[in-house]
Amino acid sequence: MKKLVIAVMGAAFLAAPLAFAQKKSLVVGMGSADAGKLDPHIASTTPDKGLLSWMFNGLVRLKPGSINPEFIEPDLAESWTSNPAGTEWTFKIRRGVQCHHGYGEYTADDAAFSIRRAANKATSSYSNDFSAVDKVETPDKYTLKITLKSPVAGFLGYVANVNGGNQVCKKAVDEMGENFAKKPIGTGPFMFAEYQPQQFVKLTANKQYFRGAPALEEITYRYVPADSARDLAFQSGELDMIYGKQDQVWMDRTMKLPGVKVVAMEPGELSVLSLNITVKPLDDIRVRQAIAYAIDRKAIVVFKGAGSSRVAVSVVPSGYLGTDEKAPLYPYDPAKAKALLTEAGFPNGITIKTIHTTLTGMQTLIEAVQAQLKKAGINLDIELVEHATFHAQIRKDLSPIVHYQAARFPVADVYLTQFFDSASIVGTPTAVTNFSHCNVADADIRAARSATDPAKQKELWKAAQEKIIKAVCAVPVYEQLQLWAWKDTLDLGYQLQGSLNLSPPITEKTRFTK
C-alpha cells in the first residue's frame, strides 16, 4: 500500500509542472457543457453567440465595448445612405475583405445572401427581425440595396454584428449546407479551427483580417459547465477569462483574487413579472396594482447585490434608445396593496400561481418576490419546473404570472414589440413573448416603429411605456448585469462597457501585456 502511494505521488511529480497557456493564446472558460449549432443566424444562447461574435462581422457594428445604438460605425459596409422615409438603404461594401479559409472575397452578393438567409424562417432564428424587408438587391459587386415595406425603428441595428445581422460567406454555406454550423465561415478577426465535443472550440487568428492581423494567435473556448470548476481552473491559471457565476457572492469572491479583473457589464437583463390580464383574478386591475405596490425594487437590489444588479426603471431595460428612465412605476406601498386587494374583494388575501424555472439566479429572485408579496397578503404559489419545461408551459398560457429575464437589441421597439405588442401574444401564430396579453400600447408601439422623426419616436415610446405601466401588464423588478472575469494582463484593446453578444468582444487589438 505504502509503495503504491509513493508510486502515485512520484508519477504525479513527474508529470508536473503543467504547461501554462502561451501568452499569444487566450483560453476562455464558458459555463455550458457543449457547443450548440455554431451558425450565427441560428445561435440564440450566450455561449454560442459570444464565440461566434469573434468570427463574424455585420454590415455595421456597435463600437466594440459599447451597446449604444447611437454609436454605430462601419463594419463590412464602409458607408451607407437611406432615403428620407427610411425605406431604402444603400450600403457600400468594403473592398478586398476575404472570407476565412480561402472562401474568396466578401462582396455584395454575400451580403444579400446573408440578409435573405437571416430573413428566412427555415434558416434563421431571427426571421422576425426582417419581416419588413421587401427587396434585397445588388446593383453592383460592392453595393447592396435593401428596400423595406415600411420604415423600421433602428433598422441599422438589424444589420449590425449581432444575431441576424452577422454576415456569412455564400460560397461556404452553399458548399457545406447543414455542415456550415460545424465549420462556420465568416470574415472576422478569428477563424474556426477545431472542435472537440464537450471540450473546446479552437479559433486561430485571421491574418488577412481587414482591420489588420490580430495580436492574439489563438483562442481556445473551453466548455466548463460547473461554476466551481471554472473558478478553480481560473485560479490555477488554466483559463485566462471566465464567464462568471451570475451573482454578487461570486463577484465579491473573485475580486479578491490577485491579478484579476472582474467586470459587470451591459446589457442588464431586465427581470419582469408579466401578469396575464385576461385570467382571474389578474383581470382585475386592482389586483395587478396591488402586486406592483407590494414589490420593493430597492430591497431586491440590496438582496441581489449592488455591484452586479440595479433597479429597474421601466418596462423596457434602462439605457435603451427610447427607454423612459423616469417612467411612472408604482412606489413600494404594502398598505396600499392590501387596501386595493380588499377593494377588489380579497380582504383575506389571495393566492396566485406562477410556473417558474429552476435556473438558480431566477429562482432566488422569485423567492424574494414571494416574500415581499406575502407581506401584502398575496400568496405566490411557485411551481418549479426545469428550464425547458418552463419555456414550453409559459408559451401555453399555463402560468398567470410569468417571470422572465432578458436583454434585447437596445432599441425600445424590440422589447416593446416582443413583450407588449398584441401581435406577440403567446398562442397566436405570430407569438413571441407577450405573456401578459397586453394590448394597450399597440398604436404607440406601431406608430413609433415607422416614425421618421427621432423626437416624435421617443415620445411615442414613452407613451407606450406609460400605458403599459398604468395597465400593469408587467411589473419590472431589477436588472442583472453580465459578470465576467479575466487576468489583468489581458488588454482587450478598447473600453468595455458592454456587449450585445453578452461576451466581451475579442478583437484584433486584444492582447496580453505580459
Added chain:
Amino acid sequence: MTAFVVRRLAFACVTLFAVLTLVFVLVRIVPGDPAQLILGDQASREAIDALRQRLGLNLPIWEQYLVFLAGALRGDWGVSLVSGQPVIGEVLKVLPWTIQLTIVSLILGIAIGVPLGVYAAIHRNRVIDYAVRVSSLLGLSFPPFVAAIILLLAFAIALPWFPVISARSGSLAAWYQSITLPAVSLGLITAAYVTRVTRSAMLEVLSEDYVRTARAKGVPWNAVVWRHALRNALIPIITVVGLYLGILIGNSVLTEIVFSRPGLGKLLIGALNQRDYPMLQGMMVIYTLIVVLVNLLTDLAYGVADPRVKLK
C-alpha cells in the same frame, strides 16, 4: 455456454425494444419543445412551427415511432436535433472517455477494496477492522461531487499536480493527468462498496468447515485466506462489482461535470435540457446495452470464479 450467450443476447433484444419504446414515449410526454429551444426566445411561433415540421415533430406520435423503428432496424438512429450530426457518431466520440473512467475507477476500487476487505475480515473486531468499516461507511455516504471538489482543491490548487480541467489527451502523460483525479474520486467510492462486501463474504467463508480443515491439516494461513477462502468469497464480490458498474456509469455524470471531462453523462444532460429526442433514444440504447453486457459478463465470470456454476 454458447447457447447461453446467444439466448441472453436474444433476451437483450427484447429488453432493448421495451426500453426504446418506453424512452420514445417518455421523452415526448415531458413538456418542452426542441424547436423552441433551438431557435431561442426571440423566434416567432411561425418560425418554430416551420422548424417542427422540418424535424418531423409535427407528425402524430405513432407515425414518428414507426419512422424511428424503421430507421433503428436499418441501424440509423437519426440525427441530433441540436447539432444535426448522427446520434451514433456523437455518442461514439465521447464514449471512450466514459469507458476509460469507469474501467480505471473500477480497477482502482477492486485493487483497494478487496485487500482491505480481506484484511478487515481476518482482523475481525480489532482496531484495524473498525477503522476499515468506518472509513468505508464514510466513503459510501460521501457525495461524489463533494469528494471531487476536495480532490481538486488539494491536488490541483494547493498542490498543483493535476489540471482542474481533466480533459487532456494526446500522450500517456496527458492521459494520466486527466484520469487520475476523476478515477480516484469514483474509485474510492467503489472501494468502499467492495471493501464491505469482501469483508462480509470473507467472514462467512472463514467460518466454514473446510477452512478449519485446511488449517488443521497445516496449510499456511496466507494460502488458506487467499486461495481457499477468497476464491469462495468471490461470487458475492463479482455480483456487487457487476451491479456497481451500472451505478458507476450513472455516477460518472457528476464526475464528468465537476472535472470538465467529456462523456456520456454530459451528453445525456445536454440532450435532456434541449429535449433532443433522437439523442436521448440513442443514449438509452447505449446505456441499456452496457448494462446488459455487464450482466452477461458477470454471469460468465461466475463460471470462471466457481467451476461448479453451470451456465445453461
